[in-house]
Every structure is written in C-alpha cells, then in structure tokens.
Amino acid sequence: MSGPCPEPSPEAVELAHQLLDCAREGAAERLLAYVDAGVPVDLTDASGNTLLMLAAYHGHAHLVAALAQRGADVNRLNDRGQSPLAGAVFKAEDDVARVLVETGADPDRGAPSARETARFFERTLPGSST
Template sequence: MSEADHGPEQGPPPDVIELAGRIFDFARHGDTASLSAYLDAGVPVNLTNDKGDTLLMLAAYHGHAETVARLCEHGADVDRLNDRGQSPLAGAVFKGEDDVVAVLVEHGADPTAGTPSALQAARMFDKEHYPRRFGQGEA
C-alpha cells in the first residue's frame, strides 16, 4: 500500500498536544503535585518535547528542586541529553541552581555527560564550588 492509500502521515491529535503542553508547563513551573498525578497515571517520566528536553531538563533548568526530586523518584534518566547535547545537570550549573544540582548529584547525574558537560560549564563560568560537589577537586 502506498501513502495515498493511508492518507498523509498525521501527528498526534490536538487534544494530546495540548495535554502534553500542560505537562511540560507543570515541569517548567514546578507544579510538582500536578505533574506527579500525571506520572502516577502513566505519563512517561522521560517524555520529551520537540527540542528533546525532558520534563527533568525543564524542571532543572527552571530551578525546581522538589519537582526534580519527584521526577528522579519516578525513574527519570538524569543523564538524558536534549537535542543540543545538554544534560539537566549542565543546565542547572549554568543557571546556578544549587539545590537542583544537589538533587541531581544525589541521584547519580554524571558531571561529564553532554557538551558542554556540567563540569566544563562550572569551569567556564567560574563556579568553583560545583567541581568540588562533583568530587572533581578545584575548578
């Protein structure tokens, strides 16, 4: 059968796209309770947007340590890179989100993952306390 027999390839229905947008907003805005309810209902914890950003990346980058912790408890991949090769830990280091960095490190995030890695970002932006937190000595 050809594509003509099936019609054009269609994306997700508009209501699914709208729901996904709300779920990404819960992560972006640190609405841990709402996000948790959807995760408990079966939303994939490693759901990604059109840029490859996971829920964890959005929560980490926007400084929501409680949301990051909840996502980690649900099994989020702490080292999953977005489409630009960035890790959630590197995003949190770049933004100076100490509480988020602490949660990610506690859950095993690799400071050498991605480009630039969290370790490289710490050194680029003179954030000397992060390499020590990663067990990497001085910046």
C-alpha cells in the same frame, strides 16, 4: 508488521504542552499525578528537553527529585547535547545540581559538560572540587 505511527490528537498535544509547562513552573502535584497515572516520565518537548530537564533549568529541586525517584533519566541529553546537570550549573541552581548529583547525574555527560560549565563560570559542582 506495524504501520506508520498515528498522529496524536489535538487534545493529547495540548496535554503534553500543559505538562511541559507544569515542569517549567514547578507544578509538582499536578505533573506527578499525571506521571503516576502513566504519562511517560521522560516526556520531551520538540527540542528533546525532558520534564526533568525543564524542572532543573527552572530551579525546581523538589520536582527534579520526585521525577528522578519515578525513574526519569538524569543523564538524558536534549537535542543540543545538553544535560540537566549542565543546565543547573549554568543557571547557578545549586540545590538542583545537588539533587542531580545525588541521583546519579554524570558531570562529564554532554557538551559542554557540567564540569566544563562549572570551570567556565568558576563554580563548584556538588560533591567535587570542580
């Protein structure tokens, strides 16, 4: 029988915020060192955005690839039902979209899906005619 989950310490919360910022900024070396040391690769912010989602949305293809190699879920949706691939397509981050497709991202996952987003903005998904 387990009790209620304890509140994280202020230090742990601050570290999480810093790591989420690293994903946004593309600070791969620092972020990956923490992931390699045991920080969950699918750490999320309060809106359900993973490290990979934040790196993808901000155009850091190298970091997206490294997180995917470490087991990050390339299809995990945030709390609004958005996928990393749809975010990359929305932002016209072609290198990120290519990495996501190569690592197994589903173009039909999420709402709107990456495929729907590509159609709307008249863009092409890597590896497809849409």
